[in-house]
Amino acid sequence: MSTEEQAAACGLLRALGEELGPLGPELAAAFRRVPRHMFLPREVWLDEEGDWVSCARDAEPARWLAAAYADAPVVTQVNDGEKARDGEVWPSSSASAPSIVFRMLRMLGPRPGDRILEIGTGTGWTAGLLAALLGDENVTTVDVDPALTEAAVRSLKALGLRPAVATADGAGGFPSSAPYDRIIATCSVRRLPYAWVEQTRPGGIVLTPWETPWFCYGLLRLHVGGDGVASGRFAPHSAFMLMRGQRTDLRxxxxxxxxxxxxxxxxxxxxxxxxxxxxxxxxxxxxxxxxxxxxxxxxxxxxxxxxxxxxxxxxxxxxxxxxxxxxxxxxxxxxxxxxxxxxxxxxxxxxxxxxxxQGRPPVGRFGLTVTPDGGRAWLDDPSRSWVL
Structure with a gap:
């Protein structure tokens, strides 16, 4: 890395430590092994007073690098990669804020030897961090967009990382490499695909951002039991782009x-x-x-x-x-x-x-139980549930 890139990366590492507490030696080593800027396209889009404005590395290198190492999301694709119609620009893929990436890795709790499936490759940065933590052979990542998976493979190979990368609809998981000890999604869902539960070993974890049509917010961490039931609680503070197959376009x-x-x-x-x-x-x-x-x-x-x-x-x-x-x-x-x-x-x-x-309960008091028949949300305990 250049001197400017090293300085920017060190600044972000310090910021993450202030936000999350010490990352620990394993996560810090993965951060250094997998530089974030290596996974961003040469053109990104930044929010300027509600408008998404292009920022090209070749034209604005300092601004582009600052975005790469800010603790903030960066839009890496607009309009599903298609040309804007009538000047309308809307984000369709992004690099998540580094603090939420590392918070999710902590919540996921991967252990040496665990096999991981990531739903939503995006830029490939999270897959790279997981591969640095667990080894290429233990990480599979899928994304529905071939342009994204192809770019992610190039970025990963440039760093000598070779996790399995597939172009597939993540709603179906990735059965050919199942079962997994952990599944992590980097897109939000309104309905948790039961395939994720089926492809997780008993005792494993499914971690996904959550969304309802009313509000995009929260992380859901489910423990998978041996009876085909997964249950767990929500945690606050996250907002991710919705899984493409669950989008609704209503006005x-x-x-x-x-x-x-x-x-x-x-x-x-x-x-x-x-x-x-x-x-x-x-x-x-x-x-x-x-x-x-x-x-x-x-x-x-x-x-x-x-x-x-x-x-x-x-x-x-x-x-x-x-x-x-x-x-x-x-x-x-x-x-x-x-x-x-x-x-x-x-x-x-x-x-x-x-x-x-109910006493204005915070997000962390709510949970979800998923069975082959669907999901039931609950407050405090699964016995106080309703059909979702």
Whole structure:
């Protein structure tokens, strides 16, 4: 590495130690063995006031290197690798923030000799770290995008690392190399594929970022039993791109609301920002209680007397609701519109009040149990569960 690259890497290592505590000799050695900048493409995209702006290594080497060694995610692909349409740019793959990568490695707890499957190769950096920790022969990584796996193989080989890299839909795991002692996903899921449980040895671990249509947040660490059941708790502080096979592309005015819809009007005294605002614990709980409902904020809609509107809709686009704030400071009442077979604001209000009535539990008190028949979320104990 160049002097500039070495200095940047040392700075990130110090930052990780401050954020996570000492990494320990094994993780620190893997970090030095597998430099992050070696896994980033020559063009990345950085967030500039809400817009994704290209940053090319050849044109802006200092800015590119700073992004490579910042403790922040870096977008490495946009629009699934296709050209932008109508100027719309949206992230489709990224290099996760280094602190979350190392936190997940600690949560995964790989032991010498463990066989690991990674779902979501991305840049290949996590696979490289795992190979440095456990040996090439114990690491398999898969990604659905051949452009990503091909680039990852090149980066890994440049460092003398040769874990098994395959282009495949990670929702099916990778049965030809199963069973595994640990499975780690670097994309979020809304439904945990049971294939991951089937391909993990009894006593093994499945670790994945979690998402509901309501809120992308949390890590799920499951212990796999010998009875085909996996169960474990959520942990906070993560947000990953959703597994491609579980994406939904829905927009309120394009897919949900129609001119012929006649909603029913009512009112609520519950502040919509409490249900869908800054409180991550509340949003996480509402998402678990309403696993097929999503929301979107619309500020300054072209509606007389409405300053901000909160939209809610089902993922099948058959029911929707809107909650309007008229701009009055410390408002005590909000207008509600609801359409369809379900009264979504009523459901969201009930979910929030249930969470508040349970003592406002944080994310870590929730868990999930996965069986061949599906998943059940729970609070504190699997006996207090509901179908997810």
């Amino acid at each position: 309120i005015y394009r897919d949900v609301v129609r001119d012929e819809h006649i909603p029913k009007e009512s009112a609520t005294g519950l502040d919509p920002w409490l249900v869908a605002g800054a409180d991550a614990d509340a949003r996480f709980a509402v998402g678990l209680r309403l696993p097929d409902v999503w929301h979107a904020w619309h500020h300054r809609p072209d509606v007389p007397g409405v300053a901000t509107r909160l939209w809610l809709a089902t993922t099948d686009a058959t029911s929707w609701a809107a909650v309007d704030w008229d701009g009055t400071p410390d408002a005590r009442e909000y207008t509600v519109w609801q359409y369809g077979d379900r009264r979504l604001w009523d459901e969201a209000e009930a979910a929030y009040k249930w969470w508040a009535g």
